[in-house]
Amino acid sequence: MDKEYLLFCDESDRKGKFYSNFYGGLIVGASQYERLTQRLNEEKQSLYLLGEVKWEKVTERYLDKYRQLMKCFFQEIAAGHVRVRIMFRQNARIARGLTRAQIEDEYFRLYYQFIKHTFGLMYLPAQESITRLRLYFDQFPDTSEKAARFTGYLSALQENRQFQRARIVIQSQDITQVRSHDHVLLQCLDIVLGAIAFRLNDKHKEKLPNKRIRGKRTRAKELLYKKILDEITQIRPGFNIGITTGSSKSERWSAPYLHWSFEPKDSEYEPTLRVH
Helix, strand or coil: CCCEEEEEEEEECCCCCCEEEEEEEEEEEHHHHHHHHHHHHHHHHHCCCCCCCCHHHCCCCCHHHHHHHHHHHHHHHHCCCEEEEEEEEECCEEECCCCHHHHHCHHHHHHHHHHHHCCCHHHCCCCCCCEEEEEEEECCCCCHHHHHHHHHHHHHHHHCHHHHHCCEECCHHHEEEECHHHCHHHHHHHHHHHHHHHHHCCHHHCCCCCCCCCCHHHHHHHHHHHHHHHHHHHHCCCCCCCCCCCCCHHHHHHCCEEEEEECCCCEEECHHHCCC
16 A cells, blocks of 8 residues: 555546546556656557657557557556546436536536545445545646635645545545646547547448548547557456446556546436437
C-alpha cells in the first residue's frame, strides 16, 4: 500500500451517436509513478514516437507503433501497477426531472460521480496512516468558475464518512489541470478511452464521403481497438465493453480494469435510441 496515489483523468465524446459522456481515469501509487513514466517514455522513444501520442493521431503508418505502446501499457495494468477505469452513459437511458442547473452542470456532475465511485476509493484497505490523493485532469473545456466549484466539491470528499473511514485526504492544492503533452500516462489513457468511444459509437463503420468504403485511418483505428480489447480480455475474460463490469466492493479498488455504464437513479429507457 502506498501512502500517496496519483489519479489522472480525461474525457471524450460528450455527445455520441449511442453513448455519451465518456470519462477515463487511471490511478497509480507514488512509488510506481516515476518508474512507470520512465518505462512508457522509453518505449515511445524506442518506437520513434517523439511527440504526443493520442487517439486522434492513429493512422495506418503508426498502427504497429501504437499497438506496441499499448502492449507495454497493459503489461503494467495486468501487473497491478496501474488501474484503469472508464465510465460512459448510454443515450437510451434518459434522466427524468433534471433541473436547468443540473443540465448545465452535467459535465462536472458526472465527473464528480466518476471520481467518487469508479476507483473504489472508499474501499481502500484499512491502514493506520492517511492516504494522500493527488488528482490531475486534462484541461477542462468549460469555464474557470465551474472548474473552481468542481475542485471544491472534490476536496470536500475527504469529509465523506466512507472516505474518512478509508483515511483519504484530498487537498485543494492537489487538484490540478495539466497538459497531456507533458504526461505519458494521460496520453496512453487517451488512446484507450478514444478506442472505447470509437467502438461503442460505431465509428468503425463510418465510410468516406460519397464512397462505399472506409478510410485507411478508420480501418487502422479499428485494428488498434481490437488490440486494446484483446489486452482487456486477457485481464478480464468474457469482458463486454458496453456494460458495467461486474465486481465486488473490494474489486472496485483492486481490479486492474473496469467499466461503468452510468444510469441516473430516475431514468427511463427509450428503445429508439438503442444501438442498432
